[in-house]
Amino acid sequence: MKILLGITGGIAAYRAADLARLLTNRGHTVRCVLTEAGARFITPLTLASLTGEACYGANPDHHEWRPSPSVEHIELARWADVVAVVPATANMLGNTANGLANDLLSTVLLATKAPILWAPAMNTAMWEHPAVRANLERLKAFGHTIVEPAEGMLACGEAGAGKLADIERIADAIRAVGSERLGSLRGKQVLVTAGPTREDLDPVRLLTNRSTGEMGIEIARALRDAGAEVHLILGGDMEAPFGIETMRVRTADAMMAACAELWPKMDGCLAAAAVADQRPQAIAAEKVKKADGPEILELVRTEDILLNLGKQKRVGVGGQWLLGFAAESEHHVEYASAKLAKKKLDAVFVNDIASGKAFGHQDNTLTPVTADGPQPPLGPLPKDQLASALVAWWAGRLGSKA
């Protein structure tokens, strides 16, 4: 992706250097445009060194706009796949909200047709000022994306809202607005479940599993990037991705209830959560004490979420699609094919857990199994790339069916 990173005059400007490096390391081409005030906080040399590209705009060596035989603001505006202003000052938000173009960055912001993303950072009183709020509303109405600042200790010594959002979150938001959409998923309502469930035994003990939720979260991201409206039901502690409506749940029963509510409104569902098959029959209100002799834990079965969604799946015109996972240590294809038929799934992605790869951060391979039998495996790839490959594969199948 070609990312134009605008850097304006706030204390958080130094953090744009980390963002420029992160985006460059992820394979994007990053060009920076510094405002004159921004150049008082960070130098063009730092940004050019980190990105391997020229830094544009305010430059003590080249005056405000670099001498250029071409119309630099239009060239940059056309070059970018996405324009991100990080950090964004109250001043620059106000400029663009009101159509002002008095330096290179503000001119590019009016001239570009690329998606625009703002990550504001400022003192809490400035952030809460009605003029700033009104400018933000105008920018949103233009279709711009805002990565809301976090709460925390600010450089001015006050605590409150206005701290630049986390760099990883901003990078995720840039990916969300700048990615290429896939026709068969664009605008579709898609339910994704991810993460482990937790079944309490008493106030301090619980039954859970080794899933982190990473694979499901990466799939939610890839579906979002493809243009789907993703509704994520998430167990565990991982952070929710940018721009995805996320409902956090703890238990298998809570996940079932959340799925049942959303499913009728969805076009499709990808169930990647590792849902407990059993829960304790009773949850002790007080911490259970040690006792002599053997101790027996009474378990009851939880509801099978996929089976339930499959039973209620709409078929025919306007029908729904349902994708599941199977973590198998043996007879992978036979078990996956049986699951496909029993739960009315359109595809099952088989994870070979015998190698111990499915639950960690290592590269992983998934074999899709459909009614046509096993398909060529996806991977081995890191989970983020595997998720994109899975979504591209499914978008291709949906497209060929349409």
Ligand SMILES: Cc1cc2nc3c(=O)[nH]c(=O)nc-3n(C[C@H](O)[C@H](O)[C@H](O)COP(=O)(O)O)c2cc1C
């Ligand atoms: C030390 C210092 C810190 C500043 N920090 C911020 C800030 O965090 N957010 C902000 O909106 N403005 C901040 N300002 C004010 C901007 O620098 C000022 O509005 C400037 O005109 C912004 O220009 P620009 O938007 O073209 O970069 C700060 C000013 C100074 C002197």
